[in-house]
Amino acid sequence: MVASEPLRKAPAQGQLLTGDEPGLNDPASLSLSVKEIRELLSSLERPDVGLLCRLTRDPRMTVRNMAFKALGRKRGRAANEDIFRVNGIRLVAGADEVGRGALAGPLVAAAALFEPGVEIEGVNDSKLLAPELREELYAEIQARALSLSVVFMDSSLVDRWGLQIVNMSALGQALSGLQPRCDVAVCDHFTLTGLAFPVFGIPTADAIFHSVAAASIVAKVERDRVMRAMHRRYPSYNFENNKGYGTSEHWEALDEYGPCELHRLSFRRVADGAGEIKLWEAGDEP
Numbered sequence: 062m063v064a065s066e067p068l069r070k071a072p073a074q075g076q077l078l079t080g081d082e083p084g085l086n087d088p089a090s091l092s093l094s095v096k097e098i099r100e101l102l103s104s105l106e107r108p109d110v111g112l113l114c115r116l117t118r119d120p121r122m123t124v125r126n127m128a129f130k131a132l133g134r135k136r137g138r139a140a141n142e143d144i145f146r147v148n149g150i151r152l153v154a155g156a157d158e159v160g161r162g163a164l165a166g167p168l169v170a171a172a173a174l175f176e177p178g179v180e181i182e183g184v185n186d187s188k189l190l191a192p193e194l195r196e197e198l199y200a201e202i203q204a205r206a207l208s209l210s211v212v213f214m215d216s217s218l219v220d221r222w223g224l225q226i227v228n229m230s231a232l233g234q235a236l237s238g239l240q241p242r243c244d245v246a247v248c249d250h251f252t253l254t255g256l257a258f259p260v261f262g263i264p265t266a267d268a269i270f271h272s273v274a275a276a277s278i279v280a281k282v283e284r285d286r287v288m289r290a291m292h293r294r295y296p297s298y299n300f301e302n303n304k305g306y307g308t309s310e311h312w313e314a315l316d317e318y319g320p321c322e323l324h325r326l327s328f329r330r331v332a333d334g335a336g337e338i339k340l341w342e343a344g345d346e347p
Contacts, residue, residue: 095123102131108144110261114252117264132263138271139180145245145261151177152207154243155272156232156260159187159280161224164315164331165298165323166288166305167213168224170231171280172246173272174208174239181205184274186267187281199282202275210238211283220327229253235276236260247273295321 093101098116102108108131116128133141142153158170181201183194190198203209212234214227222230233253236246245259247270252262266273285304292301298314298321305311305323315324315331326332 095121098124099127102127107147108132110144114261114263129265129269132269137180138184138269138274139175139178141270142177142247142272145247146177150244152241152243152245153177153270153272154208154236154239154246155248155266155270155274155276156236156246157187157249157267157273157277157280158228158231159277159284160305161228162307163305164307164311164325164328165216165300165321166291167215167284168219168227168231169280169284169287170212170214170228170235171276171283172208172210172232172235172239173202173206173275173279174241174243175205175272175275176207179205179207180271181275184271184278186265186274187277190278192285195278195282198275198278202279206275208239208241209279210235211279212238213283213287216323216325219325223327249273249277291323295323 101112110132113128113131116124117132119125119128133144145153152174154172154174156170156172158168160166160168181198183190183198184202187195212231214231219227229251232248232251233256236243236248236253236256236258243258246253246256246261247266248260248262249266250262250264253260263269267277268274288300288304292299297318298305299310300323302308303311312330320326320332324331
């Protein structure tokens with residue numbers, strides 16, 4: 062099948078399209094075959110980042126692999142960010158969040174911005190790093206980043222607004238908090254709109270781009286510190302080890318003690334049939 066609109070118009074000077082705009086190079090609507098997509102990618106003078114973002118979500122593994130290869134999964138993470146540096150774009154930020162699936166504790170989003178070419182050895186998806194190494198890298202990220210921004214969204218906000226809205230808001234606030242402001246940003250998975258700069262949402266971006274991986278480390282370290290502090294306040298749930306996630310031990314503690322103020326009462330099973338336990342005694346607020 063021949064696509065009726067295989068190429069979009071070139072973006073205006075200094076503009077990058079995220080691939081989230083309606084009707085732009087959407088493989089689902091164009092019904093491009095794998096061969097046609099391969100030919101389309103090879104015909105471009107430079108990588109079309111918006112198109113690649115869409116292709117990373119294609120249901121066909123072959124197409125996804127082509128997109129990730131073009132984004133530079135096998136190159137250095139800092140060098141991969143050069144794909145965004147066109148038409149005068151220089152500062153590329155990354156953002157990621159931690160705690161999305163936890164039963165208790167805050168959702169924490171972080172954004173990181175580095176000068177072009179800066180790469181800290183060992184920076185990777187935070188989930189793949191030992192806690193001790195994360196702490197070491199966090200200190201080096203703090204020392205070498207041009208700017209860092211961290212946002213905490215507590216469980217009451219998740220209960221009130223819903224996880225997705227809070228998640229997107231946290232990422233947007235983290236990116237907006239960077240000084241100086243970035244020219245373009247990359248989020249792990251989520252595409253954001255409404256900011257003063259384009260934001261690309263790319264699955265597994267924390268494994269591809271240095272700034273996103275660094276942001277994932279910052280968010281993870283910051284959240285883990287909060288949960289360790291909360292363990293000292295409320296040891297029954299063993300937050301020091303489970304960090305608020307749904308381990309069997311955590312579920313057993315919920316069954317026995319019910320939820321505390323750190324728990325997300327809107328999450329299924331967290332508050333079923335249980336009365337809320339006060340985290341702070343009267344007059345003992347922090």
